[in-house]
Amino acid sequence: MLDLKSVIQDFDGVERRLSRRGEGAVATLRPVRELAARRRELNVALEGMKKRQSEANARVGQLMRTDKAAGEAARAEARVLSDQVKGSDEELRQVEAAIEKVLLVVPNLPHESVPDGKDEKDNVVVRTWGEKPRLDFVPKPHWELGEALGILEWPQAAKISGARFTISKGAAARMERALAAFFVDVHTSRGYREVLPPYLVTAETMTGTGQLPKFEEDLFRTQGETPLYLIPTAEVPVTNMHRDEIFEGSDLPISYCAWTPCFRAEAGAAGKDTRGLIRQHQFHKVELVKFARAEESLSELEKMVDDAQEVLKRLGLHHRVIQLCAGDMGFSATKTYDLEVWLPGQEAYREISSCSSCDDFQARRIRVRYRGEGGKPRLAHTLNGSGVAIGRTVVAILEQCQQADGTVLVPEVLRPYMGGLERIVPEKFPRGVER
RNA sequence: GGAGAGCUGGCCGAGCUGGUCGAAGGCGCCUGACUCGAAAUCAGGUGUACCGGUAACGGUACCGUGGGUUCGAAUCCCACGCUCUCCGCCA
Numbered sequence: 001m002l003d004l005k006s007v008i009q010d011f012d013g014v015e016r017r018l019s020r021r022g023e024g025a026v027a028t029l030r031p032v033r034e035l036a037a038r039r040r041e042l043n044v045a046l047e048g049m050k051k052r053q054s055e056a057n058a059r060v061g062q063l064m065r066t067d068k069a070a071g072e073a074a075r076a077e078a079r080v081l082s083d084q085v086k087g088s089d090e091e092l093r094q095v096e097a098a099i100e101k102v103l104l105v106v107p108n109l110p111h112e113s114v115p116d117g118k119d120e121k122d123n124v125v126v127r128t129w130g131e132k133p134r135l136d137f138v139p140k141p142h143w144e145l146g147e148a149l150g151i152l153e154w155p156q157a158a159k160i161s162g163a164r165f166t167i168s169k170g171a172a173a174r175m176e177r178a179l180a181a182f183f184v185d186v187h188t189s190r191g192y193r194e195v196l197p198p199y200l201v202t203a204e205t206m207t208g209t210g211q212l213p214k215f216e217e218d219l220f221r222t223q224g225e226t227p228l229y230l231i232p233t234a235e236v237p238v239t240n241m242h243r244d245e246i247f248e249g250s251d252l253p254i255s256y257c258a259w260t261p262c263f264r265a266e267a268g269a270a271g272k273d274t275r276g277l278i279r280q281h282q283f284h285k286v287e288l289v290k291f292a293r294a295e296e297s298l299s300e301l302e303k304m305v306d307d308a309q310e311v312l313k314r315l316g317l318h319h320r321v322i323q324l325c326a327g328d329m330g331f332s333a334t335k336t337y338d339l340e341v342w343l344p345g346q347e348a349y350r351e352i353s354s355c356s357s358c359d360d361f362q363a364r365r366i367r368v369r370y371r372g373e374g375g376k377p378r379l380a381h382t383l384n385g386s387g388v389a390i391g392r393t394v395v396a397i398l399e400q401c402q403q404a405d406g407t408v409l410v411p412e413v414l415r416p417y418m419g420g421l422e423r424i425v426p427e428k429f430p431r432g433v434e435r
Numbered sequence: 436g437g438a439g440a441g442c443u444g445g446c447c448g449a450g451c452u453g454g455u456c457g458a459a460g461g462c463g464c465c466u467g468a469c470u471c472g473a474a475a476u477c478a479g480g481u482g483u484a485c486c487g488g489u490a491a492c493g494g495u496a497c498c499g500u501g502g503g504u505u506c507g508a509a510u511c512c513c514a515c516g517c518u519c520u521c522c523g524c525c526a
Contacts, residue, residue, distance in 0.1 A: 043486060047495045054495095057507045061454040078506035246445095377483085 001103050001365045008036045017109045020116060020326035028106045035099045042092040049088060053081040104207070105214045108361040110326040111298075111335040117325025123338070124325070129309065130318035132342055133400055140406075141345035142398040143276040146172060148406055150427040152277070155434075163274075164266060164281045171424040172394060175410075176284055178417035179390045180259045183286040183311050187387055190307055192257035192288060197237035199260060200228040205240045208366040210332040210358075217267040220281075230263035234287035235384040240366055242291060246377050247370040253292040253300050257387060260285065277391045278350065284390040290383040291368060294360070297381035298335070301357045305337045308353045308387045315411045317396050318342040320349060332358045339388065345399040352392045355385030 007014050011033050018025045056078040063071035115124050146152025151172035157165040168176055188194050200222065206212040206229050211219060220230040231237055238258050247254070262285050273279035288307060292300045305321060312319050324336040333356035340349035360379035363369070369377040401409045408424040415422060 040486080043495085047486060050495060054507085058455065060506055064454090075506050080506090082506055 020110050022327050025107050031102050039095045046088045049085050053085050107331045108334050115325045118327040120328050122325040124323045126321040126323050128320040137404040139344040142395045145398045170427045179393050182417050186311050187257040192255040195256050195258045199231050208240045209236045218265050220263045232264045233262050234258035234260040238289040242368050243366040249370045249372045253290050256289045258287050277395050286387045288385045288387040292381045297357050304355045304385045314413045332361050334359045341396040343399045353386035353388040358382045
């Protein structure tokens with residue numbers, strides 16, 4: 001959420017910065033100006049009214065003890081004031097609710113270091129690590145490899161859960177578990193604290209990080225009077241962990257990593273990536289979350305990208321770092337880098353991590369602050385990034401490490417986590433025939 | 436799920452027969468005095484947000500959350516949430 005005060009102070013400036021995200025973003029802000037002016041008007045009037053009321057109330061209290069008749073008269077007078085206050089109070093509350101409603105759907109302002117651009121075509125490649133593996137055969141996409149090896153299974157998944165689900169078996173299932181452990185081990189050794197948060201959270205929590213109210217259709221929700229939502233990323237519970245807290249400035253930055261499943265309704269993604277593991281309703285991810293002082297958040301973002309890259313490097317996976325343009329960034333982000341891993345079976349780079357600074361945009365919603373110079377609490381900055389998506393890492397390993405004979409070499413650093421397995425070969429396991 | 440107790444300022448804790456209570460007292464913290472210095476002692480100060488004001492300062496709101504009663508609520512009423520204890524159930 002943007003700061004109402006600075007929006008009012010420099011409406012044109014904010015509008016201009018927002019316009020880099022596109023016309024839709026600007027439109028969300030438009031009603032604020034008028035509402036804010038109205039609010040100010042009402043507030044000033046109301047405060048004066050309240051002052052007169054409390055004076056009148058004090059008079060009633062005194063007179064009641066000495067002069068009953070005069071007290072009753074004063075009481076009648078006070079009653080009139082009370083009615084006025086109630087009326088104005090209600091009006092002010094409505095205006096404030098309207099402002100809140102508007103502000104909650106206004107996206108964050110892109111940082112000035114973010115390149116202009118409309119969509120993913122305008123993103124900028126920052127650097128590339130490794131090289132495309134040279135294969136003397138035609139590489140297969142992971143879904144073909146996985147099916148042939150007997151480790152990825154879609155028909156059964158569709159039978160029990162519908163589209164956009166996968167069952168991993170044998171080496172694939174184990175690799176997910178191995179990658180999770182490997183990623184968390186790397187990150188904890190580099191200063192991140194491991195947490196295992198709830199996967200179901202309240203609407204308030206979803207609002208804190210910006211998924212609600214704007215993106216409800218992307219979420220899975222439970223039934224009941226007070227529904228809970230399945231987390232689309234560990235960013236949600238971990239960032240909200242410190243809601244309404246005040247850190248000592250000297251304690252920051254604080255870094256967390258969390259391995260969780262993620263659940264996404266993938267509304268509006270019909271027809272995209274329908275094959276394979278790329279776009280699922282459920283997947284695993286190791287997430288990195290940081291709370292930082294305002295002045296250090298951008299340098300912490302660079303470090304976070306390094307940390308995410310580190311696991312890909314250790315796996316030997318060719319990838320590149322790109323910076324998202326203003327028009328392609330997520331709702332809460334002020335600056336975002338994506339890591340894209342090379343998938344030879346699809347001849348494409350695909351996102352495997354996204355690291356963002358949200359500056360104080362989320363912190364304002366969830367009231368996370370720290371005491372800086374002079375002991376005054378100020379809003380912290382929040383950062384989050386994938387470190388990295390596990391399902392997509394399996395995809396990358398299958399495709400980048402595939403051999404001409406259809407087997408897959410397990411990256412060396414992963415072997416200790418997989419019971420020493422060096423090569424994935426076709427797995428035979430009894431399966432009935434569909435009637 | 437059932438029964439009971441509780442939720443007050445950074446912390447502990449009074450207030451809860453409704454008015455002058457942003458709220459006693461203590462701890463912690465800050466400043467000053469004393470001291471070579473420190474401890475102890477003494478005196479003073481010590482929340483957040485918003486509004487008006489160049490500022491000094493003034494004002495409004497906040498006693499788990501939301502509603503209600505009332506001229507007026509930390510104090511009364513209702514609902515909800517959370518915590519603790521006991522019982523049941525359960526992995």
